[in-house]
Amino acid sequence: MLGQIKLVLFFLFLSSIGGAIWYVQHLQAENEILTLNNEKLNGAVEQQQALIQQQLRDIESKTAINQLLDENNAKLTADLNLANEKFNKVNASGDRRDIGNLALSKPKSIEKIERKRQTQRARCFEIAQGSPLTEEELNATKKSQINAECTNIANPNYTPY
Amino acid sequence: MRIEVLEVLESHFGKNKDITAKSHLMDDLGGDEFDIVDVFVQIESKLGISIPEEETFDIMTVSALCEVVERHVGSD
Numbered sequence: 343m344l345g346q347i348k349l350v351l352f353f354l355f356l357s358s359i360g361g362a363i364w365y366v367q368h369l370q371a372e373n374e375i376l377t378l379n380n381e382k383l384n385g386a387v388e389q390q391q392a393l394i395q396q397q398l399r400d401i402e403s404k405t406a407i408n409q410l411l412d413e414n415n416a417k418l419t420a421d422l423n424l425a426n427e428k429f430n431k432v433n434a435s436g437d438r439r440d441i442g443n444l445a446l447s448k449p450k451s452i453e454k455i456e457r458k459r460q461t462q463r464a465r466c467f468e469i470a471q472g473s474p475l476t477e478e479e480l481n482a483t484k485k486s487q488i489n490a491e492c493t494n495i496a497n498p499n500y501t502p503y
Numbered sequence: 504m505r506i507e508v509l510e511v512l513e514s515h516f517g518k519n520k521d522i523t524a525k526s527h528l529m530d531d532l533g534g535d536e537f538d539i540v541d542v543f544v545q546i547e548s549k550l551g552i553s554i555p556e557e558e559t560f561d562i563m564t565v566s567a568l569c570e571v572v573e574r575h576v577g578s579d
Contacts, residue, residue, distance in 0.1 A: 431537070434517035439541050447544045450556040455536040486529040486563060503533070 459491055466492035505576070508569055511545045524566040539563075546572055 429441045445452040466489065469475065475496065482488045482497040489496035512522050516532040528534045528542070543559050546552075546568075552575045562568050 428535075428537075431535075433515045433538075433541070435514045439537060441537060444537065444540050444544060448540050448556055448559075451540045451543075451559060452537075454560060455540070458536070484527075484530040485533065485535070486527065490535065 462489045462491040462496075465489060466496060469495050505569060505572060507549050508546055508565075508572055511542055511549060512565065515542055515545065522565060524564075524569065526565045528563055528565065528568070542568070550576055552576060 429439075431439050433439065441452065469492065475498070478487070479489065479496050480499060482500050484500075485503075487497070488500050493500055493502075509522060512532070513520070515538065516522070516534060520526075520532055522532065526532055528539050529536075534542070539562060540559070543554060543562075547554060550572070552572070554571060554575050558571050558574075562571060
């Protein structure tokens with residue numbers, strides 16, 4: 343009888359050992375999986391952080407581009423206003439001039455003026471690219487002598503009156 | 504100076520401007536090339552004349568403008 347009890351206890355002991363080993367192995371396997379998952383999650387977090395950093399850089403670039411566009415837009419609006427002022431100048435009687443109508447009445451004259459302005463615009467580009475001013479440009483002090491397209495850079499000695 | 508020309512010039516550039524025969528349309532009266540064309544159109548309309556465009560090119564003074572106008576008044 344005692345032998346049987348010992349045998350049962352022995353098997354119980356063996357089962358406990360086996361169960362413990364199985365439990366530990368199971369825990370180790372789970373731990374490995376969790377470690378792998380954790381590594382994957384860490385990788386994902388790093389990727390997300392890199393993505394967020396990239397998005398922040400993109401936002402900065404877009405903000406800079408927007409600022410540049412705003413500045414260019416302001417310059418273009420100023421130029422447009424200036425062009426509108428030139429083309430739709432109001433005379434002393436308050437009549438607004440209409441270049442379109444003038445071109446219909448005097449096409450050759452308007453064409454001649456535009457050709458002259460075109461030459462002046464080309465000269466403006468040359469000056470903007472570093473071409474030195476000529477004596478004539480430097481000495482221009484009267485309205486009839488100036489480059490009407492870019493007086494500020496072409497005729498530094500001209501004072502509007 | 505023909506009164507109609509003076510009227511057009513005063514109406515265009517302002518009565519406060521001292522307009523004489525020697526006045527330069529750009530330098531003294533402050534106009535630009537488009538103003539000169541505009542002035543010719545107004546003078547033609549006021550006097551009922553037609554001035555060939557070639558004759559108006561490079562006109563820069565009131566006296567030169569008057570000369571061209573005088574040549575066509577009565578001849579049209």
